[in-house]
Amino acid sequence: MASTKPLRTTSPESDVLVKDAVETQKPWNVIVWNDPVTPMTVVVVIFKRIFGYSNNKCTQLMLAVHHEGRALVWSGARDRAESYCVKLQVAGLQSTIEQDN
Amino acid sequence: MAGSKLFVRRRDGRIEVRINDYGRSIVRGSFSSVLAAERDPDHEWHVVLSGPIDPSLDHDNPIAMLTRQNETSTNAELAGLTVDEQFLTDAEAWAWLTTLQVALRSTVQTKGLLSDEQLASCDEELLTYVQTLQQFLFQLADCF
Numbered sequence: 485m486a487s488t489k490p491l492r493t494t495s496p497e498s499d500v501l502v503k504d505a506v507e508t509q510k511p512w513n514v515i516v517w518n519d520p521v522t523p524m525t526v527v528v529v530i531f532k533r534i535f536g537y538s539n540n541k542c543t544q545l546m547l548a549v550h551h552e553g554r555a556l557v558w559s560g561a562r563d564r565a566e567s568y569c570v571k572l573q574v575a576g577l578q579s580t581i582e583q584d585n
Numbered sequence: 586m587a588g589s590k591l592f593v594r595r596r597d598g599r600i601e602v603r604i605n606d607y608g609r610s611i612v613r614g615s616f617s618s619v620l621a622a623e624r625d626p627d628h629e630w631h632v633v634l635s636g637p638i639d640p641s642l643d644h645d646n647p648i649a650m651l652t653r654q655n656e657t658s659t660n661a662e663l664a665g666l667t668v669d670e671q672f673l674t675d676a677e678a679w680a681w682l683t684t685l686q687v688a689l690r691s692t693v694q695t696k697g698l699l700s701d702e703q704l705a706s707c708d709e710e711l712l713t714y715v716q717t718l719q720q721f722l723f724q725l726a727d728c729f
Contacts, residue, residue, distance in 0.1 A: 520693070
């Protein structure tokens with residue numbers, strides 16, 4: 485005779501735990517910092533090559549770095565943020581990652 | 586050298602290098618310095634090349650740091666191997682651009698040239714070196 489007991493149950497507690505876990509996974513931001521010597525066209529070329537963004541978007545990001553001292557150039561999973569940050573540093577731009585507030 | 590193009594993208598996709606012997610000597614020195622800095626922890630540029638990925642942590646992800654070290658060295662090696670070439674492939678030109686940019690940023694950071702005012706007041710030889718690298722980078726970027 486088959487048991488009437490369900491094999492898996494979902495308690496209200498586990499629902500709450502899953503919800504919390506999702507909410508705490510904030511995206512990681514890749515930040516590029518300004519310096520006084522890098523030619524603007526070099527920054528645009530590096531953004532295009534690494535992210536594949538349009539010329540307009542790369543120019544906007546470059547101007548944001550230039551005028552505001554820093555700009556958020558990509559946001560998402562931590563491992564990809566680290567990978568992009570490394571690529572930017574290898575290309576000679578000052579870059580760091582930080583978790584979104 | 587002013588007034589004429591130093592790097593020209595040809596129809597076959599290669600990039601022609603038109604810098605003279607003096608320019609090549611500056612480029613060669615920059616490539617050598619980047620490679621030496623990546624390999625020598627005591628080199629004055631090493632601290633710039635090993636900057637933090639995530640400043641909120643005491644230690645960065647070692648795999649990411651090793652990747653950065655390998656890629657920087659690979660670019661500098663490729664750039665050094667092609668420093669006397671007249672024509673560069675796209676990958677070789679990219680290695681030139683990234684290595685020159687690393688050299689430029691390492692120079693200004695280690696010399697404390699962090700503002701336009703500090704740059705304007707530095708000695709003439711250093712200023713000429715910085716401006717030469719900027720000119721090479723500006724023109725090479727135009728080929729991409």
